[in-house]
Amino acid sequence: MQASNDYLVITAAGDDKVGLVEAFSAKITETGCNIEDSRMTVLGGQFAILMLVSGPWNALSKLESQLDGLGRQLGLTITHKRTRERERRQPTLPYHVEVVALDHPGIVHKLARFFAGHGINIEELSTDTYPAPHTGTRMFSVHMEVGVPASTHIPTLRADFFDYCDDLNLDATFEPSRS
Incomplete structure (x- = not known):
């Protein structure tokens, strides 16, 4: 800009x-x-x-x-x-998060709670529902871009995130953004 x-x-x-x-x-x-x-x-x-x-x-x-x-x-x-032009208070690392699960209420809220609790800003979020192949079961997908503070220990964050998702029966990826 x-x-x-x-x-x-x-x-x-x-x-x-x-x-x-x-x-x-x-x-x-x-x-x-x-x-x-x-x-x-x-x-x-x-x-x-x-x-x-x-x-x-x-x-x-x-x-x-x-x-x-x-x-x-x-x-x-x-x-x-x-x-005004966006100001960044601290350096962040861009990460891409994808989550897929059986559709049920509260998925976005629970993901947002996890990231807010770790001081991570959700920069962009989109969701979609679709029928699963073969069964037609209603699935829910979430795509997020998050800004992880540069001071965050990424291996610990990843482990915490995957444990959190496992507890909620969510399939997830958490990778550095390529854009």
């Missing part, structure tokens, strides 16, 4: 239809802003956007003034908030 830019976080959701990404990204480009980081997905019949946009303060102001109209035009509920 460039130091001369300001930043805006935008969230939007509404009925899924063809052309939403094109129309939304066109408005950002027309106002002189840039998409820095984004997640866009269809959840059920809803399309959802989470986006970090950058630009000079006046371009962001122009975009902000047009978001309500864009939302009405596209059938999206849009919220936005100014933000």
Whole structure:
């Protein structure tokens, strides 16, 4: 991210239809802003956007003034908030975590409790449910990127995490991120 830019976080959701990404990204480009980081997905019949946009303060102001109209035009509920470049208080090591289990309530909460209890920030998280091959049993998968404080003893953390997952009957991997 460039130091001369300001930043805006935008969230939007509404009925899924063809052309939403094109129309939304066109408005950002027309106002002189840039998409820095984004997640866009269809959840059920809803399309959802989470986006970090950058630009000079006046371009962001122009975009902000047009978001309500864009939302009405596209059938999206849009919220936005100014933000700043992320500051890291301590060095972290990026790790990728994958968990698969029979679907049941509380899996995300229990994983979040483990990482919070170890002072580890969850940077990104996505989940999915799917039928298991052959049996059709409902499965649940979790994909996470976490920031492990550099001072953490990784072998101990890995052992604690795998023991925790074994106690909960979760299959897991915990590896350094490759990105």
